Amino acid sequence: MRGTVLNINSLTKVYPDGSRANDxxxxxxxxxxxxxxxxHNGAGKTTLLHQVVGLVRPTSGRIRLxxxxxxxxxAYARTVCSFQPQSHAPLTGVTARQAIEIVGRIRGGxxxxxxxxxxxxxxxxxxxxxADAPAERLSGGVRRLIAFCMAIVTPGRLVMLDEPTNDVxxxxxxxxxxxxxxxxxxxxxVVLVTHNVAxxxxxxxxxxxxxxxxxxxxxxxxxxAAGHEMRLELARPGGISTPEWCRAVHRDGDRMxxxxxxxxxxxxxxxxxxxxxxxxxxxxxxxxxxxxLTDSGEGDRGAVLVS
Amino acid sequence: xxxxxxxxxxxxxxxxxxxxxxxxxxxxxVQSFLAVGIVVGFAYLVPDLDPATALYLSTGAPTLGLxxxxxxxxxxxxxxxxxxxxxxxNRTLPxxxxxxxxxxxxxxxxxxxxxxxxxxxxxxxxxxxxLRVSPVVVGAVLLVALTATTAGFALAYAAPPATTSLAxxxxxxxxxxxxxxxxxxxxxxxxxQAAHRVLPFQYMAQAVRESLTSPPGGIAxxxxxxxxxxxxxxxxxxxxVMTRRP
Numbered sequence: 001m002r003g004t005v006l007n008i009n010s011l012t013k014v015y016p017d018g019s020r021a022n023d024x025x026x027x028x029x030x031x032x033x034x035x036x037x038x039x040h041n042g043a044g045k046t047t048l049l050h051q052v053v054g055l056v057r058p059t060s061g062r063i064r065l066x067x068x069x070x071x072x073x074x075a076y077a078r079t080v081c082s083f084q085p086q087s088h089a090p091l092t093g094v095t096a097r098q099a100i101e102i103v104g105r106i107r108g109g110x111x112x113x114x115x116x117x118x119x120x121x122x123x124x125x126x127x128x129x130x131a132d133a134p135a136e137r138l139s140g141g142v143r144r145l146i147a148f149c150m151a152i153v154t155p156g157r158l159v160m161l162d163e164p165t166n167d168v169x170x171x172x173x174x175x176x177x178x179x180x181x182x183x184x185x186x187x188x189x190v191v192l193v194t195h196n197v198a199x200x201x202x203x204x205x206x207x208x209x210x211x212x213x214x215x216x217x218x219x220x221x222x223x224x225a226a227g228h229e230m231r232l233e234l235a236r237p238g239g240i241s242t243p244e245w246c247r248a249v250h251r252d253g254d255r256m257x258x259x260x261x262x263x264x265x266x267x268x269x270x271x272x273x274x275x276x277x278x279x280x281x282x283x284x285x286x287x288x289x290x291x292x293l294t295d296s297g298e299g300d301r302g303a304v305l306v307s
Numbered sequence: 308x309x310x311x312x313x314x315x316x317x318x319x320x321x322x323x324x325x326x327x328x329x330x331x332x333x334x335x336x337v338q339s340f341l342a343v344g345i346v347v348g349f350a351y352l353v354p355d356l357d358p359a360t361a362l363y364l365s366t367g368a369p370t371l372g373l374x375x376x377x378x379x380x381x382x383x384x385x386x387x388x389x390x391x392x393x394x395x396x397n398r399t400l401p402x403x404x405x406x407x408x409x410x411x412x413x414x415x416x417x418x419x420x421x422x423x424x425x426x427x428x429x430x431x432x433x434x435x436x437x438l439r440v441s442p443v444v445v446g447a448v449l450l451v452a453l454t455a456t457t458a459g460f461a462l463a464y465a466a467p468p469a470t471t472s473l474a475x476x477x478x479x480x481x482x483x484x485x486x487x488x489x490x491x492x493x494x495x496x497x498x499x500q501a502a503h504r505v506l507p508f509q510y511m512a513q514a515v516r517e518s519l520t521s522p523p524g525g526i527a528x529x530x531x532x533x534x535x536x537x538x539x540x541x542x543x544x545x546x547x548v549m550t551r552r553p
Binding site for chain 1: 328330
């Protein structure tokens with residue numbers, strides 16, 4: 001088993017207004033591993049990252065970062081952890097290259113190493129054409145990519161990225177995911193927050209799903225999806241009787257979605273072929289699992305309210 | 308450790324100077340204009356200036372320049388950096404907090420110097436003044452600039468950006484019209500005189516004036532003590548806010 005970089009135990013953060021942003025969070029992040037934090041807006045993802053990097057003080061619980069306590073020693077946390085905040089990086093008055101290089105130097109990189117690494121990153125993310133333009137005038141996606149470069153130009157042993165794919169176009173998002181894998185391959189531990197669940201599924205090793213400040217699931221994307229039902233989607237006007245293998249059905253206009261056990265897949269395909277040529281059978285992806293995990297939380301709350 | 312501090316400091320000065328390189332020249336021009344403007348403009352307001360009043364105006368103008376830079380322009384740009392997210396971003400960088408503060412202070416002190424000299428030069432030419440400059444002037448100007456800037460920083464870091472913006476407008480008005488900087492304290496009502504015994508403005512003016520004129524009675528120590536205390540308080544509040552974790 002590879003070395004533990006971050007070990008969080010029963011971490012709870014209650015803000016002065018009484019909101020419980022993190023509620024007993026426990027998780028382990030290892031070197032060479034990409035961990036994805038998933039959760040709705042307000043699920044406590046950013047608060048969690050802010051506690052690790054020393055911007056927010058936990059109410060209770062323990063954080064160990066490479067064996068040390070970042071709460072007692074935030075200066076140490078900042079040296080081993082490079083962080084891309086969710087808000088835009090400060091780019092007023094500077095070019096992309098200047099911003100990336102100076103942050104790379106501030107993070108301890110040597111002049112030459114930082115220069116060549118900056119050039120490499122700008123090329124790898126295909127944003128060279130804006131390298132020497134005033135960065136504040138660039139589009140949100142490009143600025144997000146520049147902020148990403150600023151975080152990884154001289155990467156710490158832990159790299160934390162808060163929604164790095166926001167506003168970024170699909171082609172460059174792929175390049176970004178590749179760089180994240182490259183970082184992990186070089187031995188860095190990466191923790192990222194994203195709402196881009198379907199894309200993240202291909203990149204992350206460990207998923208941590210947060211809901212209302214609690215961890216509701218942890219594991220590899222494949223582990224989380226295993227044993228889950230499949231989905232049959234078909235478009236067909238008019239009513240058709242529900243077959244016996246169908247566990248649940250959802251109608252949305254002329255679209256129908258049925259869930260079924262993986263063992264019933266061939267029966268479902270045969271049945272669908274008999275009714276229509278337009279259908280699709282999906283295995284449960286991380287996104288389905290995620291929605292089910294977070295929806296059930298909402299459902300429980302609803303049930304409590306009506307009973 | 309010391310090397311790490313200086314390395315961080317040097318890089319942060321570059322980072323701040325790069326970010327503000329389009330704004331700082333403008334600040335420099337406005338501040339120079341203000342310092343020169345006070346000397347020239349007040350002379351229109353009071354046509355028959357006696358030498359004592361001329362002296363107050365000439366030494367008050369550079370002091371007001373330093374106050375404008377430190378207590379108005381610096382806090383306004385810090386308020387802007389809080390709105391833009393630079394403040395939070397810098398808090399995630401692996402640099403000592405004191406290096407961040409020192410780098411910001413350096414930028415502002417350097418920006419304030421040309422206006423100071425220009426204001427003084429204008430005064431000497433306009434009023435045909437004969438200054439007896441003491442070597443203490445370097446320390447006096449540095450302390451005044453530092454006190455103004457740290458007080459401005461403390462305000463900008465502790466208060467919400469909108470409040471900072473309004474408060475700095477009020478501050479410059481008070482400093483210009485209701486502070487014994489360009490005129491002797493005796494002209495103010497008693498209650499305002501009492502307030503100024505605690506506020507830093509009259510001590511700033513006195514420190515600069517005495518260091519430029521070397522009065523026969525010698526240079527008073529009280530202004531330096533009061534300004535030192537204000538400076539420390541400003542630094543303490545600023546560092547406290549910079550390291551605060553909610």
